[in-house]
Amino acid sequence: xxxxxxxxxxxxxxxxxxxxxxxxxxxxxxxxxxxxxxxxxxxxxxxxxxxxxxxxxxxxxxxxxxxxxxxxxxxxxxxxxxxxxxxxxxxxxxxxxxxxxxxxxxxxxxxxxxxxxxxxxxxxxxxxxxxxx
Numbered sequence: 731x732x733x734x735x736x737x738x739x740x741x742x743x744x745x746x747x748x749x750x751x752x753x754x755x756x757x758x759x760x761x762x763x764x765x766x767x768x769x770x771x772x773x774x775x776x777x778x779x780x781x782x783x784x785x786x787x788x789x790x791x792x793x794x795x796x797x798x799x800x801x802x803x804x805x806x807x808x809x810x811x812x813x814x815x816x817x818x819x820x821x822x823x824x825x826x827x828x829x830x831x832x833x834x835x836x837x838x839x840x841x842x843x844x845x846x847x848x849x850x851x852x853x854x855x856x857x858x859x860x861x862x863x
Contacts, residue, residue, distance in 0.1 A: 759851050759853065759858060760779070760780040760781075760782065760783070760784065760851065760852060760853070761777065761778070761779060761780065761784070761787070761847065761849060761858065761860060762777070762778040762780075763775065763776065763777045763778070763845070763847055763860055763862045764776055764862060765842070765843075765845075765862060765863070766829070768838065768841075768842035768843060769837075769838055769842055770837050770838065771800075771833060771834050771835075771836070771837050771838070772831060772832060772833050772834065773791075773831070773832045773834075773838065773842060773843045774829055774830070774831050774832075775789070775791065775829065775830040775832075775845055775862065776827060776828075776829050777789070777827070777828045777829075777830070777847065778826075778827050778828075779823050779824070779825050779826060779827075779828065780825055781825040782825075782852040782853070783822075783823050783824060783825045783852060784823070784849035784850055784851065784852050785821075785822060785849075785850065785852070786819065786820060786821045786822070786823070786849060786850075787819075787820040787823050787847060787848075787849045788817065788818070788819055788820075788847070788848045788849065789817065789818040789820070789830060789845060789846075789847050790815055790816070790817050790845060790846045790847075790848075791815070791816040791817075791818075791830070791832060791843050791844070791845045792814060792815055792843060792844045792845065792846070793814035793815070793816065793834075793843055794814070794838060794839060794840060794841070794842065794843065795814065796836075797814065797834050797835070797836060797838060797843075798811060798814075798834065798835050798836075799811075799816055799832060799833070799834060799835070800833040800834055800835050801832075801833050802816065802818075802830065802831065802832045802833070803830075803831045804818065804830065806818055807819045816832065818830060841863060844861070844862065844863050845861075845862040846859060846860070846861055846862075847859070847860040847862065848860075
């Protein structure tokens with residue numbers, strides 16, 4: 731009986747750890763990002779912009795091979811279907827939470843999409859790059 735209880739507790743702990751790792755938030759000075767959803771036929775990338783906000787934010791989302799975009803919200807700035815890169819440029823973003831929702835023509839496989847977010851630090855002007863899986 732005790733072995734079964736330990737095994738159940740261990741499994742629950744491992745599931746909790748996996749959930750934390752899958753929804754891990756990546757951050758840089760004044761900016762945080764994570765995928766809330768990244769499977770099926772959509773992905774939801776959440777970006778938290780702190781005060782003071784950078785003057786602009788560039789988001790590049792990389793699609794897995796063989797996938798294409800049906801639509802996005804907000805609308806993308808550029809879509810290179812050949813290279814599988816979707817780009818958004820946010821000029822003068824306000825502090826707060828921004829979500830980028832991407833709908834795909836076919837379900838994602840494997841790890842799903844990934845993203846790179848770039849902006850200059852509002853404090854010292856250094857270029858910051860955040861990689862989100």
